[in-house]
Amino acid sequence: MTIKVIKHPLIQHKLGLMRAQGISTKSFRELASEVGALLTYEATKELPLENNSITAWDGSQLEVEHIKGKKITVVPILRAGLGMMEGVTQLIPAAKVSVVGLQRNEETLEPVPYFEKLVGKIDERISLVIDPMLATGGSMIATIDMLKKAGCQQIKVIVLVAAPEGVEKTLAAHPDIEIFTAALDNRLDENGYIIPGLGDAGDKIFGTF
Ligand SMILES: O=P(O)(O)OC[C@H]1O[C@H](OP(=O)(O)OP(=O)(O)O)[C@H](O)[C@@H]1O
């Protein structure tokens, strides 16, 4: 479908803080969660609503709006995706969680899958895939492949930072998805790291340097 770069001042300010050398694990993790929440607000903006009748505080019948039909499953890509989970689930507390584990081989840059636990009836849900980094796109494409194979028909992606190469590859493989990001950065370096990027997001979130 498309990529949407969300230029909200709060998002850009927080992302700018995340780019600083020597940022603490505590600050990086908190900011990843906060930017994740703000991007979730944008990514859920067009969810359809339906009217439902409830009994209100004074006993009267009242028409209120609820999110219609399909409900969301959040899909964090291990490990780094877990760093956005708190913020995302603060906004969607009832969301079911489907976990996917992928480790990028640092030499070939190919994603190596090692875990998959998806919720039931995923064909009836919208998947909201979360990962701080979309670099070559390999991990994201493999995750979307898994979700589609399990029957999921509607997929949105939230990443903190994306590289043009990875976005192009992901949208070419899966033109029906939507990507929400805080930044579309310049390029990948020779090791597949996003420039300017954030460095190794997983290591920063988990403190594994
Ligand atoms: O677009 P790609 O080229 O596939 O790279 C992006 C992936 O790399 C990072 O994870 P990593 O493999 O380092 O695992 P980790 O989260 O366990 O650190 C990142 O969190 C993405 O999942």
Ligand SMILES: O=c1cc[nH]c(=O)[nH]1
């Ligand atoms: O820039 C990058 C690329 C892949 N994974 C990261 O954590 N950072």
Ligand SMILES: [Mg+2]
């Ligand atoms: Mg990593």
